[in-house]
Amino acid sequence: MNQSHQIDLSRYQVRTDLALERHQMAIEEHGGEIPGVHIEEQNIDGIHFSKMSVTTEEGSQALRKPKGNYLTFEAPNLKQHDTELQERLSYFFAEEFHKYLKQLGISDDAKALVIGLGNWNVTPDALGPKVVENLLITRHLFELIPDQIDEGFRPVSAIAPGVMGLTGIETSEIVSGIIEKSDPDFVIAIDALASRSLERVNSTIQVADTGIHPGSGIGNKRKALDQETLGVPVIAIGVPTVVDAVSITNDTIDFMLQHLQNQMDIRNPFTKASKDPENPKYFLGLIGSLTENEKRQLIHEVLSPLGYNLIVTPKEVDTFMEDMANILANGLNMALHRSVDKENVSSYTH
C-alpha cells in the first residue's frame, strides 16, 4: 500500500486556520500531549472557551502555528440563530478580549486601528468589512474635538482595504502605509477563516496575538500583517466561514467508523470489540488502515482532478455572517470603549 501510494505529506495541507484544530490534529498524530502547548478550557452557558499558549519552537512546529496566545470561543448553537446566546457571547467576548489586551500590555487608552480584511463582494469572505461598518469610530474626534469627548472612549480608526484583485496593491502595503500616517498603538485584523470541520463554521471565534500570515486561510490573499512587518502589535480575530470538500468527506468517514464501532459495542456489550485494532479495517477496508494524513491526502488526490475539491459554505451564509459580524462589532465596541456597555451597545451598531 505505502509503496503504491507514496503519499507526499508536504503536498496536501489540511485547510484550517484554527489553532485548536491544529492542536487536535497534532494530538491525533503524536498520540498525546504536545510539549510547549498549554491549554485551559471552560464551559459557560453554551460557550466553550479555551486559552491556548504556544510557548516553544517545538510546539509551534507541531501545530504549524506561530508561538503566541490563542483564545477560542465556540458556541455551536449560534447556528440556531439563538439571539440570547448571541448577546451572551458578545458580552463574554468583550470581557475576555479586554483582559487579553491588558495581558498584552495594551492599555485602555491605546489607539486602535481595526482592519477588516476580505472581499465584500464574496459573502463568506465579507466578515471583516461587515464588522468594520459597525464599529464606533472615534479617532477623528480625538484629533478634532478632543475636549468634547467623554471618559471611557479611546481613539479607534478602521478600514476595509479590499483584496488585491480589487485594488491591485498588496493589502499589507496598504495597511502599512495607513499605519505610518495614522500612528496607531496596535492593530486588530479581522478575517474570515477556513476550518477543517463544518461544525465549527460560523460558530467559532479565534483570537491570536500572532498577526496574520500568508498561505493560511481561504486564499493566499496577502503578505504577513504582524508586529515585524507593521511595527505594532497585531491581534488577529477570525471566524471560520468555509470548509473544503476534503475535510467534509474525511470527517464523515471518521464519524462513520465511530458510529459502526459504537453499534458493535451496543450489540456486544461484554466484548470490547470496538477496540480491536483490526476493526477499522473490517469496517473500512484498506481505507481503514490509512493514517489520518494518508486518508486526507488520498481524498485530495481523488477530488482534485475532478475539479471537485471545492471550498464550501453553509447555504445560510448570509444570516450567519450577519449574526457573527454583529457579535464581533458589539463585542469590540464594548472591549475597546469602557463607556460602551450592555445597556447602550445596541445604539452603536445599525
Add this chain to the structure above:
Amino acid sequence: MNQSHQIDLSRYQVRTDLALERHQMAIEEHGGEIPGVHIEEQNIDGIHFSKMSVTTEEGSQALRKPKGNYLTFEAPNLKQHDTELQERLSYFFAEEFHKYLKQLGISDDAKALVIGLGNWNVTPDALGPKVVENLLITRHLFELIPDQIDEGFRPVSAIAPGVMGLTGIETSEIVSGIIEKSDPDFVIAIDALASRSLERVNSTIQVADTGIHPGSGIGNKRKALDQETLGVPVIAIGVPTVVDAVSITNDTIDFMLQHLQNQMDIRNPFTKASKDPENPKYFLGLIGSLTENEKRQLIHEVLSPLGYNLIVTPKEVDTFMEDMANILANGLNMALHRSVDKENVSSYTH
C-alpha cells in the same frame, strides 16, 4: 450486516431536483435502462445538452419525477467564469427553449408570466428574484399602448413573490391569485435547486414542463405550482445551487473506490482485478458491501445527530448566482421576444 443496520430506505431521500441525476440513480439501482424514459444527448462547444422524456407511470416511479419533458444544459466550465461560454450557453438556451415552447404548443404571442421563486435574502436561493429583475417586462405596454409596440415582442409579466416565511402566505396562493387577475397563457417558474453532486452546482440548467412540486428541492417552501393547480401550463426552470453533506461524502467515497481500482489496474494491467466483486470490500470493508442507498442512508444516520448534515454552497456563490441569473435572463429575453437577439440583448439587462 443487513440485520444490524436495518436501513429504512424510505427515511433518507437523496436531495436532488435534477431528473438527470434521478435517472442515473435509477440506472445504478436497476442496473440498466429504465422503461418509459427516453434520452437524447449532444455535446456542442462545451455544453452537454440532453432531452429526456418520461412517458410512462413506470418511468415516473423509477425516477420519482412526474411524467414530462426535461431539458438539461450542463456546462462545467461556467465555474471558471468563462464569459464566452456564458454567452454561448445563453444563445443556445434561448434557441432550445424557444423550440421547446413551440413543441408544447405555446405560440410566439402567448402571454407569459414569469415567477421568480426563492428568498432574495439567501444568496444561494435568490436565483428566481435575480432573473426576474433583468427580464424585459412588456405586459403593461400591451395593455396601455398596444399600438406603439413593435413586432417581435409578446406580453411578459413577472413577479418574485418571496417565500412563506417572509409573506405568511403560501407562494402557490399568491401566484394563483395573480394568475386569475392577470390572465397569462403560461407560466415560467424559476427556482434554485439541490443537486446530489457538487460538480453540477451552478453549471447546470434544467427545464421541465411538469411544474414545481412541494417536498422536492431545497426546502418544502411551497405547494404545487402546476397546470392542475394554476390552470395554465407551468414550465419550471431550475439551477442547482446547493448540495448536502451526505451527497458530497458519498460521491467522494465512490470516487475513492474508482480511483483505487484504477490504480490497481495500472499496476496489474493483465489481470482484471478491478472487476473482482470482492474488490470494493477489499478497499472499503463493510462500507464497500453496501448498496448505494444503504451507504447514503448510513452517512445520513451518522451526520444527522451531529447537526452536521448541512446543505452547502460553493464559497464563490455570489458570482456564480450573478452569472447564472444573467445567462437565464438574457436567454429568456431572447426566447420570449423574437426581436431581442444577440445584437441587442445586453441592452435589456443591467
Add this chain to the structure above:
Amino acid sequence: MNQSHQIDLSRYQVRTDLALERHQMAIEEHGGEIPGVHIEEQNIDGIHFSKMSVTTEEGSQALRKPKGNYLTFEAPNLKQHDTELQERLSYFFAEEFHKYLKQLGISDDAKALVIGLGNWNVTPDALGPKVVENLLITRHLFELIPDQIDEGFRPVSAIAPGVMGLTGIETSEIVSGIIEKSDPDFVIAIDALASRSLERVNSTIQVADTGIHPGSGIGNKRKALDQETLGVPVIAIGVPTVVDAVSITNDTIDFMLQHLQNQMDIRNPFTKASKDPENPKYFLGLIGSLTENEKRQLIHEVLSPLGYNLIVTPKEVDTFMEDMANILANGLNMALHRSVDKENVSSYTH
C-alpha cells in the same frame, strides 16, 4: 396681469399627498375654516400629532381628499437622527394606531395584510418594501401550527408587490388577487408620498382610512386600493420622501416675503407697515400680486420647458429611509401584536 397670463388653474396641481397640507392650502385660498373638516392637535415631546376628519362632500372637495379620518405625526427633529425621538415616535405611533384600528371596528385578532408599495430600486420610493422586510409575519403559523402560538399575536401577512414597470401588472390587480386567496380582514398599505414642503420630508407620517388612489403621490403608479376595490378596509400609511422644485421655490418666495415684512416691523415697531396690502407688491413686484395658485402655476410654467421641474429628495435619503422604515416597522409590530412591546420590539426587526 390676469389677462396676459391666463393661468389655467386646472393644469398645475400642487404635488402633495398630505391632507394636512391640502387643508392649509384650502385655508389659504378660502381664507378661513373649511366646513366639514375637524382637526384636533396636540404636542407631545417633540411630536406634533393631529387628527383630522373630513366628514362632508364639501370638505372633501375643498381638500381634494376623500372623506375619512387622517392622523398626522410630525417630528421635525427626526432629521437630526435623534434615536430617542425615533423610539418615542415609534411607541406613540403604535399606541395611536392601535386606538385608530379599534375606532374603525378592527379587533385585536382581525387578520392583517400589509402591502409595501413602491420600487425597491429607487431609494426614496422604497419605504413600503423596507417596512415589510421588518414586520413580524405570523399568518402561516396560525395556518400551520395554531396551537403553538402564544396569546397576544394576530395573523399578519405582507408583500411588496413591486411597481408596474417591474411586474407588468397593475399593483391593484396583484393585491386583489392575493386578498382573494389569503382572505385578510383588513389591509394596511404603506407608501412613500410627495409633500409640498421640504420641511415635512422624512419627518412626517400620515395615516388615513381612505385607501390609496391613483394620480396622487409621486407618480401614477397604481389604480385605487380601497374598500370599494378590495372589499376590506384599507388603511394607508405614508411618509413624504420627495418634493418638487416648484414647491421649494414657492415656499422660499413666501418665506422671503415674511422675512422682509418681519424686518420692516422690527425697524418700525409702531407702524403696522407689514400689514399694508401694498406690501407684497413693494417687496416682490408683480409676483407679489399673484395668488398662491397663480404663483405656483407661473413657477411651473417657467420650469417645465427647461426640463427643470424635477422631483427631489434630501441628499441623506438613505439614512432617512432607514430610520423611517424602522420606526414604522417597530410601531406596526407593537400595534398589531399586543405581545410585542417596548421591551422586546427590537428583537423582531433586524
Add this chain to the structure above:
Amino acid sequence: MNQSHQIDLSRYQVRTDLALERHQMAIEEHGGEIPGVHIEEQNIDGIHFSKMSVTTEEGSQALRKPKGNYLTFEAPNLKQHDTELQERLSYFFAEEFHKYLKQLGISDDAKALVIGLGNWNVTPDALGPKVVENLLITRHLFELIPDQIDEGFRPVSAIAPGVMGLTGIETSEIVSGIIEKSDPDFVIAIDALASRSLERVNSTIQVADTGIHPGSGIGNKRKALDQETLGVPVIAIGVPTVVDAVSITNDTIDFMLQHLQNQMDIRNPFTKASKDPENPKYFLGLIGSLTENEKRQLIHEVLSPLGYNLIVTPKEVDTFMEDMANILANGLNMALHRSVDKENVSSYTH
C-alpha cells in the same frame, strides 16, 4: 434696504464645484470676459464639451478656483436614460481624457492610482466607490506576472478609502500612505460634486488637473489631495450629484424674470421694454433690485433658520448614479488601457 440688510458676501458661498459655473458667475458679476481665463467650446452629437484654462492668479481669484486646465462634458439628455448617448459620451470622454493625459506629459505606461472618494452608504455620494468597483485593475499583474500581460495595458490600482466619519482618518492621510507604498506615477481622484443648478446634476463631468481641495464640494470631507501634498500629479474627475435649496430657488426666480420679460416682448414687439432697467423691479419689486449675490445671500438667510437649507438630489438618484458610474468606468478603462476599446469594453465592467 441696503443698510438694513448689510449682506456679508463672505458668509454665503454658492455651493458649486464646477469651474464652468464659477466662470458664469464671474461673468455675471464682472460683466464681461475674465482676464486669465480661456475657453474653447464645441457641440458634438448631444454633448457640449468645453476646455477652460485658468492661467493667471487674477483669473484664479475671479473664479475662486486654482490655476489649471478644466474639461467639462455636458449631456443634458443623460437624464432620459439614453443608452446610446451614454455610450457616445463614454467613448468621447475616453478620447479626450487620453489626449488630456498626453498634454500633461503622462505617458501610456505611466502607473495610475484611482481614488474613489465619497461614502458608499450615501447614494448621491457613492460615485467614486462605484466607479472604482468597475475599473480594470492590473497593477498586481504587472508585479506578479509581468511577462504574461499583453501590449496596451498599464499598471492601474484603485481604492475607495471611505470618508473620515467611517474610518476616523483623514482621507488625504490614507491616500498619501498608499502612494508611498505603491508608488504610482499619477493619481486620478473621483468624487461627487455640488452644482448650483439642478440642470447640471448627473449630466455633467468635470476633469481638472488641480487636485481636490477641502471646503469645496458637498462637505468638508478631506484635506487637499494635490501634487503638493501627494508628490504626483492629481487629476480630479467629478460629477455634480446634488444642489442646495438656495440655488434651486435663486435660479427659478431668475428664470421667472426672464420668462416675464420674454412675454412682455412678445406682446409689445416694437418696444424694447424688457431692456428697461426698471423692469426687474416692476416684476420682482425690491428682490428685483438685488444683485445676484445679495439675492442668494437673502435666500440663504431666510432658509437657514428654518432648517430648510437642505441639499437635495433628484428622486431618480439611484439610476443616475449607476449610469454615470458606468460611463466613467468604461471611459477610464479605455483611456487608461489602449487595448480596451469599443469592442471589448463592456466585458470589463459588470
